[in-house]
Amino acid sequence: MTGGEFQESGKAFGGSRGTRTRANLPGRFRTGIRIGRIALTAYVLLMLALLALPIVLVVVASFQGGMEVASRPDGWSLSAYEAIPTNYWDALWFTIRSAFWATICALVLAVPAAWGLVRGNLRERRFVSALVLLPDAVPSITLGIALLALFVPLGLSNSFAGITVALTVISLAMALRFTEALMGGVPEELEQAAVTMGASRVTALTTVVLPLLAPGLAIAALFVFVHNLVTFELLLFIAGPRATPISVQLFSDIVDRGVLPQAIAMSAILVYVGIAFHTLVAMTVGARYLAGSAMARKG
């Protein structure tokens, strides 16, 4: 809508009263606001019903010993947690270590890469930016098969290193998207100021850019880590008895033996880990950054 149109309709609606209040905004404009509100409400309700509710159900079920008893309010106990076998704990620990290292590796690679992309004024920037999004466009299962074909001759399948490399590769896309957006938010003048005061480019990066990126990087690390923790299709084929991520462990047990209480309990534990990390980051760097970074990621 153009300004002129707005003024005209404003006059038509409330011109006689002299002031333009919200009540005399043009009709179409008000309808737009109302539609937006309805859409937002629907979005929130859908998110709650389809995402939050099932998660809550898993948590509740974990205290009741099985999915089928979830509707009964009695019989709360920790028996399902006590029944978690050692190989689950081993798999969880394995996943946490692997996800942790993959996150570190991905960010260590992504920060300089993003710096080059954003500051380097590369003509190839758009191409590289698009290239790193490829893992998102290709089904993870396809990548998993490809990695298997690659890792077997290299002796990387069924190993901690193999899983970590696979997670690093898939994390890189996410990490680069985060860091590219973060880096774009640090004005180049700050680096130039540091350089004119005698800092080398690398010193400018470490003393000025990195401290400013730090809160955002913590958020990025959180998202990448939690994502790594639950990655499944990619690892399904390259996992093995010596390298079993928890997601693959749960999957194969559920396929073999059905939804056992200990599997539900372990799923609930993954939820706790995720929530714990979210809370930790929100408390240390502030919830404002959390919202901001999530927006940067979408953009």
Place this chain on the structure above:
Amino acid sequence: MLYGKLGQRVQVRHLSKSFGKISALRDLTFDVEPGELVAFLGPSGCGKTTALKTIAGLLPGHGGEISFGGERIDHLPPNKRNIGLVFQNYSLFPHMTVSENIGYGLRMRRWPLERRAARIREMLALARLEGLGDRKPGQLSGGQQQRVALVRAMAFMPDLLLLDEPLSNLDAGLREDVRADMRNIQRRTRQTTILVTHDQEEALVMSDRIVLMNQGRVEQIDSPEQLYSMPATEFAARFIGRGNILYGTYLRDGDVDAVRIEGLDAPLSASTKAPAVGPAGSPVAACIQPEQIVVSARNDAETLKSRWPRAFIATGKIVDIAFHGGSSVLHLDVEGAGVLKCRRPATEVQGLRFGDRVAVGILDCHLMPQSE
């Protein structure tokens, strides 16, 4: 040694820079004496910021030479040039305190801790920011941030300080105070400085000399007084002054310069002319400063003639009159010359009203070559 060493002479020779096929800077040559403040002045897009960034080393790949005290520095990366740069938006590090910001250049130069602390205290005092050293830049006012940016760029005793439109981010009310502050700091420290600005008043008030730029080229280098009263080109006259510009033909009668303006029945005498004016008969632009025009009530032409015997006298009509405190600015529609602007002391034009017919005297003008 109060604030630092006295700087060295800065010499820039044939500096040029192009972006692809567009040449943003052509053959820029000038000197800055130790302790001098030189302004790069020009309309936006004239290349003044490009010149500044090229000197700072932030735009690699330029032609020409830059030297400090006879020693070339143009092959050095920006962090080795020992140049302080104040950015238009200050670019203070938001995650560091004021003291840490000021001390950054000293830290990079590995000054010992005690000397660093002493220098930071000295700089805080210079910027009148005592007691604010532990604040973050975000907790300071715009004017305070500006002063932090200034002393941060001076703390490490640069050979040259560059200021990129340092006042453009401030409210108009604040600007004058900060301008005085900056000039004061620069004078006290005798810091050799280049200031980039598009505001002619800022340049006239603050600088010792002005490099007037137009389309990547130097138009004129002169002191503010010279530039104002004797612009070398029509562009300079239009950009710097609020003078009236008329076109005519150059006349020379013995030692006396004058100009014949089409439509006026007698030539105007010119006491000054730019060096580039051609021989007698060549076309010129005449710049008449508003102060060089006098008015009197219509029947009073004789008084004008007797007071200013060499003046050109004509008749005109007041088409606008505005009171500016001590002086009044009149727009006069002068027969044969069009509308001219005139500035007189308010007492002298008392009683004159809009629409009055008046006697107009043109006392003097300055001649320059016409621009194409």
